[in-house]
Amino acid sequence: MTIKIYGPSASRASRALWIVHELGIPFEHIAVEMKDLKSPEYLKINPNGKVPTLVDGDFKLFESMAINLYLAEKHGKEGFFPASAEDRAICTQWSFWGMTEVEKSLLTVLIDMFMTPPDKKKPEAVAEALKALPKPFGVLNGALEGREYLLGTKFTVADLNLASICSWAKPIKYDFGPFPNVQAWLDRCLSRPAYKAARK
Ligand SMILES: N[C@@H](CCC(=O)N[C@@H](CS)C(=O)NCC(=O)O)C(=O)O
Structure with a gap:
């Protein structure tokens, strides 16, 4: 079915x-x-x-x-959902991490920028969210050092899940200057035809 x-x-x-x-x-x-x-x-x-x-x-x-x-x-096939319990746990780790460490701050900025009328905007909340983001993005930048994807050379569900959360950084034009590995990884993930197809 x-x-x-x-x-x-x-x-x-x-x-x-x-x-x-x-x-x-x-x-x-x-x-x-x-x-x-x-x-x-x-x-x-x-x-x-x-x-x-x-x-x-x-x-x-x-x-x-x-x-x-x-x-x-x-x-999942061909490593998209990895074989070992450890690698699967890493996929869960990054999925939970994205939801708990990154999503709320990005969403606060996104909603304020695009969905909030001028008289309802909350610059303090936006400033606080923007202040919170460098910490997790610093962690992610370190995790991506010397690797194409979160688990190495293969694009896995960890990348898809986390990149789908981090994609909100694009419309708000988040400055990934200090986090070049995150920038390169996110661009790599979001250039996939399946991501583009999902947004049509
Ligand atoms: N943690 C949930 C969040 C789901 C969620 O809040 N979705 C929004 C749309 S992006 C929604 O349905 N909002 C309607 C509402 O909160 O009434 C998930 O990741 O699936």
Whole structure:
């Protein structure tokens, strides 16, 4: 049965759309509108009233990183979902890390820049978010020293998940000057045809 991915492409659903394109998984995209996320029908699929949601037969799953790790485990090939428990754990590590160390700060800036009317803008919150980002990006820059991807030479679900979070740095024009390895890695990941296809 074809899997279903719920959520507009211009939302965190783009993360799940990227992975299905990357892995060539047949899928149905249900671009449920944000205004319909609290409808009783949608809440039956995802009680959080958020996107993305994955429906795979009778199986329902929310949380973008969980969806992608599940799809990578089920359909990943040629090292995209690594073989060893240690390398798999590294994929989980970077996925959690992106969500806990980077996502909120990037989102604070993104929302303020593009979705907040002038009278509601919060320059202090933006300044605080921008102040927080060099620490995790410094860590990532170090981890990427001398390697093309997080686990070495192969693009894995760790790269896809983390780059999908870090992609928000692009519209806000984050200055990666002090973090050249992050800049090069992010550009490498976001130049993949599957990333571009997911955003159409
Ligand atoms: N941690 C969740 C966050 C999901 C989330 O907040 N999605 C946003 C869209 S990008 C949403 O559905 N917002 C609607 C709302 O909060 O009512 C994930 O990564 O899947």
